[in-house]
Amino acid sequence: MMLKSAGATCTLLGFSEYPDLQVPLFLVFLAIYTVTMTGNLGRITIIRVSPNLQTPMYYFLSQLSLIDLCYSPTVTPKLLKNFVVEDRTISFIRCIMQFFILWLFAVAETFMLAVMAYDRFVTVCKPLICTVVMSPKLCASLVARPYPWGIVAPMMLTFFLLHSVIVSVSCSDPSISQVLCFVIAIFNEGISLVIMLTTYTPIFVTFLKTPSAGGHQKAFSTSVSHLTAITLFHGTVLFLYCVPKSKNSWLIVKVGSVLYAVVIPMLNPLIYSLRN
Template structure:
């Protein structure tokens, strides 16, 4: 039990270095991230509102898309405000519980996003391969279950990893060479042995990545085979275009995650890790609503109607 007492006797604080080594870039970075965050909030809230108010968009695909927007909004809000604050204040400390809470929430939404993209792949699979039965198969009950899954699993993964982080003890100054409280960096500044926690994190991350990518790849292989068998060129084009935005979102999200896991943990790679982290916590939540709205005729029409009102 000695480990758990370590962080009760003197509450540890962490210092998030963020991008503090680039003193000349603090203001430009603040403005860039503030712009990105504003676009993220407006884009994702806008997407949720448009889907809510337009009856034409009350279909399974947009139901899942509104949840993806909700996850992106929450994910970005967990990370970006603290990043913005650290770019303008000298004091870059974050309390132990603040750091743990940030990790907990970021983990919930990261895992939820991973599997929400897999759910959306399944939705596209049903739409392309069983178009006549699409609305029957994607019943409200199934949709609710498919949406509840990613959130529930996100909470389970996050609670497990957070519990093991709380068993570690922290002493002295805990300098985190990143702008967010990520599992690997919290574990690496612990003064007790973090190996169980690190192995567990690796296992969960690998399982999530492999299983969600497995679902996505399987569904898309079947989708492509089905599309290629379609007799009309128009039908093929329509089927491809319904999948294009989802494929773009998947490629960017999983590409970044895989890239980060492949980076060796050397001192030179800290900047790459930070840039990668910016990409999937700050930039991707902004890109998703843009990808879906720019490539989507129905969403564009809805926006136009709202503008004209």
């Protein structure tokens, strides 16, 4: 992305350096976007209308689908448009708003996965009191909690990003703002991973203490889909943090960002649907 100071616009470079691949990439991302919207909307609808799916696990799954349903349209339509038009500019205000909304749902999904980890903990480790502990009131409270921080964290990130851009334009050192952005991102990632580690440690202990093979499968199978979703989401995020600065690092970051913002929202409903 490049900032044009004259018109206060940004140019979204995307994959423009591969002109021969514009049509194939457009078709690929269009298919991904279609599956994402259809899969997540379909999962929400099925969970809402099916009496057999009125459980805490499926309630959280519908909330995860709702986040993905809002997450993907933040960037994918503009990405698709840039494959077929020559003008890849976006106003600076729209660019900042896109950044804010993307981070809002990214942070919300991060902590929604952590909330789902707690549900898995109660289901596996406290099965006899699961329905009492995971009451509708508690489930609604747990779902509501990721959103306040999902708004505050992007606001801080957006502020520091704007400060970094202004400082760069003034030919000053923007490193302080960039470091603060990095600290907030690491804080989000660290807290969510600690929550999930804390909840999954007892699950693994319960798994090891279960004497029968059938008991092993019953205790662990309910968590397989969630662990897969966690691995994809957080694995991609941590990979992006660890990409070394090199000649090819920009391409790696772009591919990782596409996986993080475009592909994973498509994979989540597929992961859980195939399991169930």
